[in-house]
Amino acid sequence: MTELDWPEILLRLxxxxxxxSAxxxxxxxxxxxxxxKTLGxxxxxxxxxxxxxxxxxxxxRINDAASRVIQGILTGIGFLGAGVIVHESRGFRVSGLxxxxxxxxxxCLGIACGAGHWKIVLVALAFAFVLLTVGRRIERWLHRALGGNEDPHRPEAKPHTPPRGSG
Known part of the structure; x- marks a missing residue:
């Protein structure tokens, strides 16, 4: 059995x-x-x-019992995530993904912090913020560059306005 000291417990939690929270x-x-608050x-x-x-x-080492705990957490979190999706669903339109x-x-970051894997936490958090910050812009740019269709139902999609004097 491992006995963690107070500073390590405070650091991980x-x-x-x-x-x-970030x-x-x-x-x-x-x-x-x-x-x-919720994600914190x-x-x-x-x-x-x-x-x-x-x-x-x-x-x-992560033992078999810890592995089962992690599996249970991830299963339960799936239900919380599904609640966010269902809450945000409008008709046949799914949002909140x-x-x-x-x-x-x-x-997952909580699991990694609890296990004390700091490098994984920092890299995953950095990648997450890159995706959350510039992901939509990259997605739009790739759609334009590759000839894809942007979703016209997204609120950030610009509505089509006909040129002046055409009707």
């Missing part, structure tokens, strides 16, 4: 809370239905459960 802040600033709690709770499981493992994916990411 604090990092998970901050990572989840992703949540992005969602909140975008006006999405999930935000800083997702990161914190997953890290706490993994930390508890890691406490019973051999130093530096990015927020659901962010919920899953916050859980």
């Amino acid at each position: 604090g990092a998970a809370t901050l990572a989840g 992703i949540g802040l992005n969602r909140d600033l975008q006006g999405k239905p999930i935000g800083l 709690i997702v990161g914190l709770s997953t890290a706490a459960v993994v930390l508890l499981a890691v406490e019973f493992a051999e130093p530096g 990015t927020s659901a994916a962010c919920t899953f990411l916050a859980a």
Whole structure:
């Protein structure tokens, strides 16, 4: 059994809370239905459960019990993400997928923080912010460059206005 000291526990739980909250802040600033508090709690709770499981493992190893805990977390997070999608669905139009994916990411970051894998947390968080910050612009640029159709139902898609004097 591994006994973690207070600074290590504070670091792992604090990092998970901050990572989840940072992703949540992005969602909140975008006006999405999930935000800083929710994803901060997702990161914190997953890290706490993994930390508890890691406490019973051999130093530096994830045992079978910890593996089952992680599997259970990810299954449960799937339901939370589905709730975000269903909440945002309008008719046959599905929305909220990015927020659901962010919920899953916050859980995964919480798991990584609970296990103490800091490099993975930092790289995943950096990639997430690149995608969340410039992903839509890259997507639009690729659609134009490759001749794809932009989704006209997206709120950020510019409405088609006929040229002046044509009717």
